[in-house]
Amino acid sequence: MSRNSFAVIDEEKFKVFHWQTIVTTGLGVFCDGYDLSSIGIVLPLVLGTFGIAKIGGFESAMLAASALVGAAVGALLFGLLGQNGRKRFYGLDVLLMGVMAIAQAFAPDLTWLIVLRFILGIGIGADYVLSPTIMAEHANRANRGRVIGIGFGVMWPLGALFAGLLNLLLAGLGVSHDLQWRIVLAAGAVPAFTVLYLRRRMPETARYLARLAADPQAASEVIRRISGQSIAAPLQDTRSFGEVFSKHARMIFSAALLWLVFDIVIYSGILFGPSLIAKSLGLGPIEFSLLMSILFGLPAVLFYALVGLDGFGRKPVQVWGFVAAAIMLVVFAVLKQYVAAIPLLGMIVFGLYTVAINGPAAVSGAGILGVELSPTRIRTVGQSITVVGGRIGASISAFLFPLFFTRLGEVGVISLLAGVALLGAILTQILVPETAGVSLETLNDDNLPVTAAAE
Known part of the structure; x- marks a missing residue:
């Protein structure tokens, strides 16, 4: 060593x-x-x-x-x-x-x-x-x-x-x-x-x-x-800030884009979960969200944090999480009338969606890529850009998707979000490297001249 x-x-x-x-x-x-x-x-x-x-x-x-x-x-x-x-x-x-x-x-x-x-x-x-x-x-x-x-x-x-x-x-x-x-x-x-x-x-x-x-x-x-x-x-x-930033800008903005996509997709849970399934269960939206978090959300993100991120890698967790979330969204769009009428089916569909989307939540949604793909010289600035990407995604969800909901209807919006989730999987696969198990210096080609050995 x-x-x-x-x-x-x-x-x-x-x-x-x-x-x-x-x-x-x-x-x-x-x-x-x-x-x-x-x-x-x-x-x-x-x-x-x-x-x-x-x-x-x-x-x-x-x-x-x-x-x-x-x-x-x-x-x-x-x-x-x-x-x-x-x-x-x-x-x-x-x-x-x-x-x-x-x-x-x-x-x-x-x-x-x-x-x-x-x-x-x-x-x-x-x-x-x-x-x-x-x-x-x-x-x-x-x-x-x-x-x-x-x-x-x-x-x-x-x-x-x-x-x-x-x-x-x-x-x-x-x-x-x-x-x-x-x-x-x-x-x-x-x-x-x-x-x-x-x-x-x-x-x-x-x-x-x-x-x-x-x-x-x-x-x-x-x-x-x-x-x-x-x-x-x-x-x-x-090295100057500009020199380092220009070298790593592509990775930083890629991480920001992935956080933006994640924040758009996560909004889908608000659309088809509490709005339909909760009502059929006789629960309010808040009670339903809490129940799903306890039964599915927290166990899933704990698994990803303790086992998945370092064991499987960041990219597999995020890619397959996006893919599985897209599948669950399509299932909802196809079986909408049954999901609304059969509470148990609705819980299963939403539960599996929750497990899936918590994969990207543990990667892009946790800010991992921004800090790992920025060298020490510019790390906090790189991370700030990825955070802004996420906030833009959240704003798009909050302001534009209600409009899309009016124009396209519930099934149309859910189908659109499934497409965005698949896009997230593709972008993750092609834009960023695997970072699990690799030192920050190796990831960022961070040259490390040293002082004399410490006493």
């Missing part, structure tokens, strides 16, 4: 430090899932408080989209800031989310709530960039997929699940609608403030310290903390 590179980190066994990294980064991602999902859960209650009867109107669209727009802004901003230190800004993201979560509870009108959620989104976008970057740079080579898969792919839907469960609990306790939505939105501050201390104690990544901060001694100390070994640390990457 080479002692003059990051090979010591790459070859280190999965240990307590890696679990600490997962918990510290993952709790912030839990907040992301909670905060982004909670508004959809309480949207009718919010609009009712402010005297707005139409859920599908301009006001509800602005309220739903404000955090998404903020996330795009936050990703770009902290992508640039992250070039000056990962840890330096780590904690500011969850602090922003925590303060804004509480502020939502005191929003006097809808305009204020939209503004607060936009600022909240900036913190979410920051976390979308910083957390996967830190996970990847601290992780060992063999388990990098597991670290990001659990820390992002599992923790995000877990946060969304808790938002739904809290809403059901408050409704069951008979809390007034006005107080109910304020508590649900404000509760996002609890995990945010809980993890703030842990994030400030997390070490800066050795890759950043050596390659950007030009501090090989500090980098060696971090490597020693992780592995217990003293090694030579790589020198600063003196």
Whole structure:
């Protein structure tokens, strides 16, 4: 094993430090899932408080989209800031989310709530960039997929699940609608403030310290903390930002495109799941979504995170996930009348779709490709671009697909989404390399001149 590179980190066994990294980064991602999902859960209650009867109107669209727009802004901003230190800004993201979560509870009108959620989104976008970057740079080579898969792919839907469960609990306790939505939105501050201390104690990544901060001694100390070994640390990457970015732009924008496609396809679950199957089961849309998440979604993403990403590879998990999701969408389009009339059949179809789409959710939806296909010199900027790609996909889903739904009908839109899923499989196969089990430096042809060996 080479002692003059990051090979010591790459070859280190999965240990307590890696679990600490997962918990510290993952709790912030839990907040992301909670905060982004909670508004959809309480949207009718919010609009009712402010005297707005139409859920599908301009006001509800602005309220739903404000955090998404903020996330795009936050990703770009902290992508640039992250070039000056990962840890330096780590904690500011969850602090922003925590303060804004509480502020939502005191929003006097809808305009204020939209503004607060936009600022909240900036913190979410920051976390979308910083957390996967830190996970990847601290992780060992063999388990990098597991670290990001659990820390992002599992923790995000877990946060969304808790938002739904809290809403059901408050409704069951008979809390007034006005107080109910304020508590649900404000509760996002609890995990945010809980993890703030842990994030400030997390070490800066050795890759950043050596390659950007030009501090090989500090980098060696971090490597020693992780592995217990003293090694030579790589020198600063003196190439210009433009030189490195131009070389890797194709991979970065490919990762962004794949996240965009995934976010378009995931919207299909909203169209044919709660709208038809839930009703036939006598459940509300929120209750149905929670049930499907518990029975199918979380077990699937746990399997992909613990076994699939590093065992099968990123590309097979994503390609076959897209293909299987497309098949389930076609099955729904063909058997629509039976799916609506036979609850058990509907649950099976939607359950299999949920299992399938969580494959791409654990890859592109977890931000793995952006951090793995960007060299250390530009990693946070590369990741910020992929995050923006995902936010564009989410915006397309939120604004255009309701229009398509009116023009094409339910079966037409589901068929269109099946085609988009197949496109995602094809693009994954041809645009990006397999990254499982390969060091970040090898993936990005990152030249690593070194200092003298550490004492």
